[in-house]
Amino acid sequence: MTRRDLIRTGLLAVILAPFAALFRKRAETGTGYFWQIDPDKCVQCGKCETECILPQSAVKCVHQYASCGYCLFCSGYYQDKRIEFNTAGENMRCPTDAIIRTYVEDPYFEYKIDEEKCIGCGKCVKGCLSFGNGSLFLQVRRDLCRNCNECRIAKACPADAFVRVPADKPYIYRKPPEVKS
Amino acid sequence: MTQLPVLLAAQARFPAPEFESYSLPQMSLEELAADSVLWRVLVLCIFLAAGSVSFYKWRSRKAMLAYSLAGLAVFGFLFASCPCPVGMFQNVAQGIADGSYIQPGVLLLFAIPLAASLFVGRIFCGGACPLGAIQELLHWKSVFVPRPLDRILRMVPVLLLLIFTVCAMYGIGFPLCYLEPYLPVFLLDFATPFAILSAVFLIVGLFISRPFCRYVCPYGVLLRFFSLFSMLKPRITAAECVNCRLCEQGCPNGAVLPPENAGNAVQRRTGSRRLSMLVACIPFALFAGGLFGYFCAPVLSSFHRDVRLLHELDAGIRSEAVEAFESTETTESELRARVVKLENGILLASTAAGVLFGAAVMAELIAEARRRKEEEIYTIDPSLCFCCGRCYAACPLERKEKHHEK
Numbered sequence: 336m337t338r339r340d341l342i343r344t345g346l347l348a349v350i351l352a353p354f355a356a357l358f359r360k361r362a363e364t365g366t367g368y369f370w371q372i373d374p375d376k377c378v379q380c381g382k383c384e385t386e387c388i389l390p391q392s393a394v395k396c397v398h399q400y401a402s403c404g405y406c407l408f409c410s411g412y413y414q415d416k417r418i419e420f421n422t423a424g425e426n427m428r429c430p431t432d433a434i435i436r437t438y439v440e441d442p443y444f445e446y447k448i449d450e451e452k453c454i455g456c457g458k459c460v461k462g463c464l465s466f467g468n469g470s471l472f473l474q475v476r477r478d479l480c481r482n483c484n485e486c487r488i489a490k491a492c493p494a495d496a497f498v499r500v501p502a503d504k505p506y507i508y509r510k511p512p513e514v515k516s
Numbered sequence: 517m518t519q520l521p522v523l524l525a526a527q528a529r530f531p532a533p534e535f536e537s538y539s540l541p542q543m544s545l546e547e548l549a550a551d552s553v554l555w556r557v558l559v560l561c562i563f564l565a566a567g568s569v570s571f572y573k574w575r576s577r578k579a580m581l582a583y584s585l586a587g588l589a590v591f592g593f594l595f596a597s598c599p600c601p602v603g604m605f606q607n608v609a610q611g612i613a614d615g616s617y618i619q620p621g622v623l624l625l626f627a628i629p630l631a632a633s634l635f636v637g638r639i640f641c642g643g644a645c646p647l648g649a650i651q652e653l654l655h656w657k658s659v660f661v662p663r664p665l666d667r668i669l670r671m672v673p674v675l676l677l678l679i680f681t682v683c684a685m686y687g688i689g690f691p692l693c694y695l696e697p698y699l700p701v702f703l704l705d706f707a708t709p710f711a712i713l714s715a716v717f718l719i720v721g722l723f724i725s726r727p728f729c730r731y732v733c734p735y736g737v738l739l740r741f742f743s744l745f746s747m748l749k750p751r752i753t754a755a756e757c758v759n760c761r762l763c764e765q766g767c768p769n770g771a772v773l774p775p776e777n778a779g780n781a782v783q784r785r786t787g788s789r790r791l792s793m794l795v796a797c798i799p800f801a802l803f804a805g806g807l808f809g810y811f812c813a814p815v816l817s818s819f820h821r822d823v824r825l826l827h828e829l830d831a832g833i834r835s836e837a838v839e840a841f842e843s844t845e846t847t848e849s850e851l852r853a854r855v856v857k858l859e860n861g862i863l864l865a866s867t868a869a870g871v872l873f874g875a876a877v878m879a880e881l882i883a884e885a886r887r888r889k890e891e892e893i894y895t896i897d898p899s900l901c902f903c904c905g906r907c908y909a910a911c912p913l914e915r916k917e918k919h920h921e922k
Contacts, residue, residue: 343745361618400540404530485690494840
């Protein structure tokens with residue numbers, strides 16, 4: 336064995352040993368972590384829409400039906416400065432028309448988020464919080480998120496609302512949805 | 517938490533209605549997307565093996581070009597710049613600091629090229645690295661960088677590696693990712709202001725071979741170091757070298773070293789005097805490096821969000837972050853304690869990084885002043901060779917041999 340071989344073996348150990356240690360450390364932490372928004376901290380600044388590296392943000396609005404009031408005049412659905420209560424663009428809160436309103440029974444309406452259209456801007460969340468029950472909230476979608484260690488939204492979030500949650504834990508809701516039989 | 521009472525009050529405002537024939541729909545939250553990184557690790561291993569065979573066995577420039585092309589297609593566009601030499605080391609550094617950030621796939625992608633460089637040199641840079649591949653293919657005419665400038669610019673990657681490791685470990689962020697010049701090309705997204713940077717690098721790359729690999733890439737610093745001890749070393753020709761210099765002119769990366777002669781006694785004496793001077797300078801260089809790191813620390817920590825938040829609080833700036841902070845439970849003293857701890861950590865790490873940088877500069881200078889082993893023929897420095905195979909194509913003896921084989 337030449338001196339060079341010895342150095343090479345030593346360096347290989349230098350590469351492999353810390354990595355073995357890191358793997359062990361990783362195994363101890365379990366399934367890994369996932370980015371989520373803590374809805375109680377979120378201030379709906381709108382950065383989720385613009386900061387995500389994906390062409391369309393992995394953050395979407397989620398409707399927690401259990402706490403929805405099914406209002407006729409939904410402040411998440413209509414603009415504050417609406418002209419009339421109809422679906423004309425100037426009356427709508429959502430910039431991409433991603434909230435689908437369907438009649439349930441008098442006087443209640445169901446509001447559903449069209450995920451294809453939702454850009455995660457949080458305008459409806461803010462609107463709902465301002466007057467309604469706050470049943471809408473923003474959340475990182477696991478099926479879309481690339482789970483970057485360096486999440487750009489997390490870095491830009493003014494409220495520090497981005498938290499890392501063990502991947503086997505369920506989503507964080509605004510408040511635990513009431514179980515209705 | 518101050519939001520909660522408001523929320524509860526709001527909930528009382530519109531109680532959930534009692535429906536006759538309507539049940540609540542399911543919330544639309546789904547499961548985790550599958551992790552595809554381990555599959556990429558496998559592809560990377562296949563690439564490295566194929567690259568090694570075409571470089572060391574076939575000794576073919578054309579095969580290496582095909583290797584780069586395949587690397588660009590697969591790693592660059594299909595995997596969207598996946599084994600990224602810029603992102604990987606920052607991810608690993610962050611994982612070292614906080615175990616919860618460790619991603620096994622990234623760890624493997626980081627370690628495999630390093631381990632491979634101990635056996636086959638910088639085959640990874642040759643074409644498996646998407647950034648290397650694009651620079652290899654988009655190089656037109658070689659303009660040689662003057663030697664002194666080359667030696668100075670070579671220290672930039674070392675500096676970047678050290679600074680951004682500290683940044684990643686202390687949660688300042690991965691700022692280098694935003695400056696990665698080829699990312700807009702791979703993502704085909706030219707709307708960002710950083711696309712200007714990619715245009716600059718692509719144009720410079722037409723004339724100066726691999727500007728990013730040689731003068732920016734922080735991961736390349738590690739590969740360069742490890743490939744010094746590579747088991748297989750590229751050899752320009754198996755036949756007897758006639759010292760025609762064609763390979764030296766053919767190598768745009770300055771990796772071909774001319775024959776080393778003993779020189780006369782006077783030269784040797786000045787050489788050894790210079791060397792001993794340099795060795796005597798080592799402690800001063802380390803101290804100067806440490807001092808540099810010490811003074812850089814406040815600048816680095818000022819980029820951390822907590823430090824910035826505290827600064828805004830102290831200065832009375834009503835920013836979004838300050839307003840959001842005031843709505844949380846964290847008190848100002850808690851934040852202050854956190855910032856002090858953070859700043860101390862960064863100070864220590866930055867000083868250590870400065871010392872390491874001083875050591876790296878000295879190592880470079882000493883390597884330059886040291887007398888090399890006597891060689892009668894042109895040799896390749898494995899730490900600077902990007903395995904492009906241009907020297908094989910340039911060597912007339914190699915060509916003759918290939919011709920005979922046919």
